[in-house]
Amino acid sequence: MKTRTADNANSAAGLRPAAPSSIWGDFLRKLCKNKTAVAGFIVFVSVCAACALAPYLTKWDYHTLDTENVFAPPSREHLLGTEYLGRDILARLLYGGRVTLRITLVSTSLAAVIGCLIGLAAGYFRGRADFFISHLLDILASIPVFLLIIVTETAFGWGRGNFMYAMAVAAVPQFARLVRASVMNIISCTYIEAARALGVRHSKIILRHILHNIAPPLIIRFTSGVAEALIICTIMGYLGVGINPPTPEWGALAFVSKSYMRSHPLLIILSSAVIAVCVISVNLFGDGLRDALDPRGT
Amino acid sequence: MLKTEKLKKYYEIRNKNRGKSILRAVDGVSLDIARRETFGLVGESGCGKTTLGRAILRLTEPDGGSIIYDGRDITHINMFPYRSRMQIIFQNPSDCLDPRCRVGDIIAEGVAAKSSKLSKPELRDTVSGLLESVRLTPDYAYRYPHELSGGQQQRVGIARALAVEPEFIVCDEPVSALDVSYQAQIIELLKELQERLGLTYLFISHDLSVVRYMSDRIGVMYLGKLVELGSGEDVVREPAHQYTKALLDAIPAPDPITARAKNRTHTEEYTELGIPDRGCRYCRLCEYAVPECRDEEPELREVSPGHLCACHLL
Amino acid sequence: MDISSDILLEVRDLDVSFQSRQGEVRAVNGISYFVRRGEVLGLVGESGGGKSVGVHAVMSLLGTSARINAGSALFEGRDILRLTRRELASFRGREVSMIFQNPSSYLDPVFTIGRQMVETVRAHDKGISKESARALSEDMLRSVGIRDPERRMRQYPFEFSGGMSQRVMIAIALLCKPKLLIADEPTTALDVTTQAQIIQLLKELQEQSGMAMLYITHNFGIVAELCDRVSVICGGYIVEQGLTDDIFYHAAHPYTQALLKLIPRIDSPKNETPPSIEGPPVESVTLPKGCIFHPRCPCCMDVCRQNAPPQTALEQDHSASCWLL
Numbered sequence: 041m042k043t044r045t046a047d048n049a050n051s052a053a054g055l056r057p058a059a060p061s062s063i064w065g066d067f068l069r070k071l072c073k074n075k076t077a078v079a080g081f082i083v084f085v086s087v088c089a090a091c092a093l094a095p096y097l098t099k100w101d102y103h104t105l106d107t108e109n110v111f112a113p114p115s116r117e118h119l120l121g122t123e124y125l126g127r128d129i130l131a132r133l134l135y136g137g138r139v140t141l142r143i144t145l146v147s148t149s150l151a152a153v154i155g156c157l158i159g160l161a162a163g164y165f166r167g168r169a170d171f172f173i174s175h176l177l178d179i180l181a182s183i184p185v186f187l188l189i190i191v192t193e194t195a196f197g198w199g200r201g202n203f204m205y206a207m208a209v210a211a212v213p214q215f216a217r218l219v220r221a222s223v224m225n226i227i228s229c230t231y232i233e234a235a236r237a238l239g240v241r242h243s244k245i246i247l248r249h250i251l252h253n254i255a256p257p258l259i260i261r262f263t264s265g266v267a268e269a270l271i272i273c274t275i276m277g278y279l280g281v282g283i284n285p286p287t288p289e290w291g292a293l294a295f296v297s298k299s300y301m302r303s304h305p306l307l308i309i310l311s312s313a314v315i316a317v318c319v320i321s322v323n324l325f326g327d328g329l330r331d332a333l334d335p336r337g338t
Numbered sequence: 339m340l341k342t343e344k345l346k347k348y349y350e351i352r353n354k355n356r357g358k359s360i361l362r363a364v365d366g367v368s369l370d371i372a373r374r375e376t377f378g379l380v381g382e383s384g385c386g387k388t389t390l391g392r393a394i395l396r397l398t399e400p401d402g403g404s405i406i407y408d409g410r411d412i413t414h415i416n417m418f419p420y421r422s423r424m425q426i427i428f429q430n431p432s433d434c435l436d437p438r439c440r441v442g443d444i445i446a447e448g449v450a451a452k453s454s455k456l457s458k459p460e461l462r463d464t465v466s467g468l469l470e471s472v473r474l475t476p477d478y479a480y481r482y483p484h485e486l487s488g489g490q491q492q493r494v495g496i497a498r499a500l501a502v503e504p505e506f507i508v509c510d511e512p513v514s515a516l517d518v519s520y521q522a523q524i525i526e527l528l529k530e531l532q533e534r535l536g537l538t539y540l541f542i543s544h545d546l547s548v549v550r551y552m553s554d555r556i557g558v559m560y561l562g563k564l565v566e567l568g569s570g571e572d573v574v575r576e577p578a579h580q581y582t583k584a585l586l587d588a589i590p591a592p593d594p595i596t597a598r599a600k601n602r603t604h605t606e607e608y609t610e611l612g613i614p615d616r617g618c619r620y621c622r623l624c625e626y627a628v629p630e631c632r633d634e635e636p637e638l639r640e641v642s643p644g645h646l647c648a649c650h651l652l
Numbered sequence: 653m654d655i656s657s658d659i660l661l662e663v664r665d666l667d668v669s670f671q672s673r674q675g676e677v678r679a680v681n682g683i684s685y686f687v688r689r690g691e692v693l694g695l696v697g698e699s700g701g702g703k704s705v706g707v708h709a710v711m712s713l714l715g716t717s718a719r720i721n722a723g724s725a726l727f728e729g730r731d732i733l734r735l736t737r738r739e740l741a742s743f744r745g746r747e748v749s750m751i752f753q754n755p756s757s758y759l760d761p762v763f764t765i766g767r768q769m770v771e772t773v774r775a776h777d778k779g780i781s782k783e784s785a786r787a788l789s790e791d792m793l794r795s796v797g798i799r800d801p802e803r804r805m806r807q808y809p810f811e812f813s814g815g816m817s818q819r820v821m822i823a824i825a826l827l828c829k830p831k832l833l834i835a836d837e838p839t840t841a842l843d844v845t846t847q848a849q850i851i852q853l854l855k856e857l858q859e860q861s862g863m864a865m866l867y868i869t870h871n872f873g874i875v876a877e878l879c880d881r882v883s884v885i886c887g888g889y890i891v892e893q894g895l896t897d898d899i900f901y902h903a904a905h906p907y908t909q910a911l912l913k914l915i916p917r918i919d920s921p922k923n924e925t926p927p928s929i930e931g932p933p934v935e936s937v938t939l940p941k942g943c944i945f946h947p948r949c950p951c952c953m954d955v956c957r958q959n960a961p962p963q964t965a966l967e968q969d970h971s972a973s974c975w976l977l
Contacts, residue, residue: 230434231444233397234495238451238502239421248447252438382843383814488699517699518870518914544843547916574918588848590873592915593900597877 070332077328083321087314091137100128102135103286111304123307124300133310136288140277141318143200144269147207152262154208155215156254162216163223164246173216181213185272190281200283207272211265218261222254256333263326267319274315290315339408339538340394340506341370346402347386347393362613363389365562366403368638371506376532376539378553378570380546380585386562387542388429391508394540395424407506422452425499429511431491435483441494442479445469448501468497472527489520496527506538513548525551547589550574558582561619567638568645578647580624618650626651660832660864661710661748662686666723668702668709679705681888682722687832692858692865694879694896696872696911702888703868704836709733711750711834712740727832746776749825753837755817759809765820766805769793769827776828792823797853815846819853826857833858834866839874851877872915876900881969884908887944889960894970904964904972907945943975951976 071077090097100118106126114121120129162173185207192206193199226232226249235245277283277291290311297307347364363386371377381387393400396417404413412420428434435444445465449456456464466476472493483491492512499507509528513521529552531537541552549556549570556573558566558581566579577583591597613619614632621631630650638646668680680702687693697703708714710725710732725733727747735743744750752758760768769789774780780788786805793801796819812820818838825833835854839847855878858865867878875882875896883893884907892905903909940947946956955975964977 229436230428230430231436233392234426234428234434234498235447237395237397237421237424237426238448238498239418240447240451244447249436249439253436382845518872518911519698522914544845545916546844547918550918551916585845586918588845589916589918590848590851590871591876592873592917594876594896600877 067332071328074328074331076324077332080321080324080326080328084318084325087137087318087321088141091134091141094131094134094138097134098128098131100131102127102131102288104128111300114306120310121306123297123304129307129310132288132293133290133314136290136293136311137314139200139283139287140270140273140290143204143207143273144266147204147273148211148262148265148269150205150208151211151265152215152258155212155217156219156258158212159216159219160223160246160250163220164227164242164250166224170220174220177213177216180209181217183210185210186276186279186281189272189276193281198284200287203276203281203283207269210272211269214265215258215261218257219254222257223250226250226253256330259333260326260330263322263329267322267326270315270319270322339371339373339375340540341368341406342390342394342403343368343406344403345390345393345400345405347389347398348401362562364393364400367559367562367564368403369557369564369567371538371540373505373538374532374536375555376541376553378549378556379540379542379559380544380549380556381559382544382585384561385559387544387559388510390559391426391510391540391542395426395508397426422502423504424506424508425502425504426508426510427492427495427499427512430515431488431495432483434495435491435498437483439483440479441469441481441483441486444483444494445479445497445501448498452502464501468501471500471531472497487520488516489523492516492520492524493527496524496531500531500535504537506540508540508542509552510542511544512541514543514545521548528552545589546574546585558585561613563619563648564638565620565649566645566647568642568647572642572645576642576645578641578645578652579620579649580626581620584623618648658688659686660689660728661866662726663706663710664724664726666706666709666725667721668705668714669719669721671717671719679718679888680709683885683888683890685883685890685893687864687866689831689864690862691881692867692879694875694882695866695868695885696870696875696882697885698870698911701885703885706885706888707834707836707866707868711744711748713750742776745772745825745830746828747830748832748834749828749830750834750836751818751821751825751838753840755821755838756809756812756814758821759817761809764806764808765793765812769805769824772824772827788827789823792827793820795857796820796823796826797849798823814842815850818842818846818850822850822853822857826861826863829861830863832864832866834868836868837870840869840871847874854878872900872912876915884911889944889973891945891974892970892972894967894972898967898970902966902970904966904970904977905945905974906949906951906976908972910948910950943973 098119104127106122108126109118109122110124110126112118112122112126118128118130120133123129123132158173158177162170188210189203189206192202192209196202232245232249235249274289274291274294277289278295280292280295283289283292293311294308294315297304297311301308344366345364345368346362346366349361349363351359351361365386367390369377379387379390389398392398394405396405396412400413404411406412407420407424442462442465445468446461449461449464449468465479469476469478474490474493474497478486478490478494483494486494512528513524516524525548528539532539539552541549543549553570555568556570557564558573558579560581566573566577566582573582574586577586587600591600614622617632617634618624618627618636621627624631628650634650636648636650638648639652641647641652663686664684665682666680666684667682670677670679683702683706685693685695695703695707705714705718709718709720712733712735720733723733724731732743759765766786766789769792770782770785773785773788774782789805790801793804798804798816798819809817809820821838839850842850851874854865867874869875879896881893881895882899883890884899884905885891886907892899892903892908899908900912903912942958943949943956943961946952949956953975961973961975963971963973965971966977
């Protein structure tokens with residue numbers, strides 16, 4: 041009973057030899073198996089792409105008025121018809137999407153990066169820094185998002201840039217708190233202690249174990265953050281904060297078409313539908329990401 | 339090789355109604371471990387044995403006393419040069435492996451911490467070699483920890499510790515969380531590695547029968563203090579301290595006849611009594627306690643050559 | 653004593669499988685065991701051997717991925733696998749109670765121990781007043797060796813150490829004076845010293861009340877101290893069963909023999925390497941053909957690889973499934 045190797049133990053257990061593959065390969069394979077996630081991803085990306093390629097998809101401009109042709113029904117000329125000033129609806133939707141999606145994505149990414157750094161600092165090094173950061177975040181999080189945005193806009197000027205930064209600042213606490221909590225959770229695990237015992241440097245521990253392990257909640261938070269930002273952005277557009285006419289924005293489009301809701305419902309239906317489609321697809325994709333990022337699932 | 343002198347680690351506990359109090363987790367422990375020796379440390383949970391092991395590796399900073407390793411005081415110096423010489427194996431194998439890293443990456447991290455200049459194929463070869471030394475096949479490098487059984491996870495934990503080619507390993511209850519059949523395998527593996535690589539172990543466990551298989555010398559800890567210290571044979575065959583006797587008695591009988599001969603009386607739970615302010619820490623449970631035991635804390639005294647015990651009755 | 657008529661729980665040909673991503677996991681493959689009134693049966697085997705599943709299935713405690721393919725479990729003549737939800741609720745706790753490996757996760761952290769105990773009493777006995785339920789709980793806590801039960805009843809589960817929570821669990825389990833106590837590795841997570849106390853406590857309580865006990869463990873040392881009879885389970889099969897003494901001194905199955913050798917012995921000569929069983933426990937996904945133990949068996953023969961061995965009766969109550977017999 042003395043000579044024993046794992047080889048025969050292996051074959052006895054009938055375990056398959058695992059094929060060498062990268063961690064991201066695994067992740068992509070798992071993600072691709074999830075049909076709803078792939079569908080969500082495709083829908084969201086194609087909406088983004090369509091908006092980005094707006095100048096190539098439609099010959100119309102978002103601000104060209106065609107007063108003789110108001111409320112035109114969909115036709116070969118105007119694929120989705122025109123609105124009350126005779127502007128092409130498709131063009132306004134696409135160009136509006138450029139504004140909305142850009143604000144959404146940029147502000148969320150900004151918030152994610154800043155929140156991640158703040159959360160890491162607070163969670164990993166603890167102490168005084170953590171005390172100040174946590175309280176600052178609590179204060180920030182207690183201010184309503186809309187108030188924060190309106191105050192920023194009034195203080196620093198009405199404009200798309202400030203609007204974006206204000207949204208980013210408003211979203212930072214959520215990211216920072218999540219990262220801080222996850223980091224503290226991970227740090228208490230024995231494998232961090234094992235890495236410290238091995239003499240692995242702080243920077244490597246952060247990069248390798250902590251970022252790796254906070255990535256899944258962070259990515260999921262990012263997708264729901266995008267969805268939330270999209271809603272906030274369109275609500276602010278609807279209220280007329282931040283984006284100035286004639287710049288189209290999905291929320292603003294919904295606002296102006298509200299008056300003609302009964303007679304010409306097409307524009308409000310379309311503008312609301314794109315918002316809903318984007319939010320839903322992002323959320324579906326996020327759910328798929330979460331499942332795929334867990335190495336325990338198949 | 340390793341020596342601790344009056345090592346102390348205190349924790350502050352905030353109590354719901356009594357405010358702050360100090361928990362003397364490790365309270366002045368002095369021990370020495372010779373090269374290529376296995377020093378067994380026994381005691382029940384909460385007696386500070388794990389804290390002692392971690393304090394020796396400076397994974398938690400000691401509050402007093404000193405650690406001397408290889409003739410140098412390492413109590414306050416930067417530990418990075420010593421990290422590769424002293425390692426630790428943990429109790430819970432599933433918790434000590436990063437669930438998002440493959441086994442190969444986990445071990446490679448240790449290899450890279452020791453020598454960062456290895457090329458990728460060299461690294462892979464080293465990892466395969468380490469896996470083989472713990473009797474796993476190289477293809478385990480591509481598995482995730484959760485795909486392995488407890489025994490295999492513990493082997494990976496050992497391989498990671500070996501990756502930096504240490505001389506001294508703290509084995510913190512390496513088999514307590516495992517099935518009996520795995521326990522035996524891991525103990526055998528640790529013994530074989532010690533012989534082959536000339537390792538020194540500090541073997542921590544709550545189970546004297548496991549410690550005995552491994553250890554040349556055994557130290558018995560009770561509530562932060564070392565109460566008995568001696569060769570494995572001395573401690574097991576001629577236990578001097580009442581607590582050691584209680585530990586021995588607690589080991590389940592190996593067969594029904596011995597079990598029937600054992601006549602245990604059911605005692606009340608006593609782990610929650612806390613540490614007395616003065617006197618022998620075991621005096622409240624000791625059936626031979628004399629008034630002296632309640633007033634004065636006994637020091638370690640030699641009962642026979644190399645066999646020390648902290649008890650007034652000797 | 654007439655032994656055959658005094659059977660409290662009899663499980664026959666129980667077969668349980670799980671649906672998993674790797675396919676069907678055959679956790680329990682037609683096991684039969686029985687517990688007599690007032691007796692302690694030990695169910696011994698490695699983890700993953702199906703010992704817990706085989707008992708949890710009887711108590712209908714398995715999750716949705718489990719399926720009971722065949723078998724019956726007669727408790728005093730009633731098949732408890734076919735109880736309705738309502739019957740099951742009054743059956744559990746009153747007739748049969750369970751204690752588990754990690755007691756802290758079975759105690760609700762937001763209620764005091766006292767409240768949880770009183771609720772348990774009143775759930776099974778609607779007529780009892782709060783005061784008498786409280787008194788009953790206090791008595792029960794005292795009998796499991798908890799001092800100052802009045803104060804302890806006002807405390808929350810996190811204020812109890814591992815050994816203490818296990819005592820509380822035992823107290824709760826015994827509140828309704830069950831006829832059978834199922835103990836699922838109650839001391840595995842505990843220290844050796846605490847383990848010895850809990851076992852001693854269980855032994856005393858069992859002797860006092862005369863209830864039957866089904867003790868699941870991987871530690872043969874505990875079996876020696878506690879059990880009257882033993883069933884050894886491996887890979888979802890019961891490979892040997894018999895009286896404790898027969899198993900310890902006349903073990904017939906190589907698996908039992910191997911497990912017995914694993915008991916750490918404090919009186920063995922120094923530096924003797926502990927024996928171990930070759931290879932890992934059987935994976936339930938890929939059960940070997942023939943005898944369940946043959947890949948690890950030191951005396952494996954050709955026939956063992958081909959056919960599963962039949963059960964051979966050796967003495968009264970002692971039987972084993974091995975081709976060597």
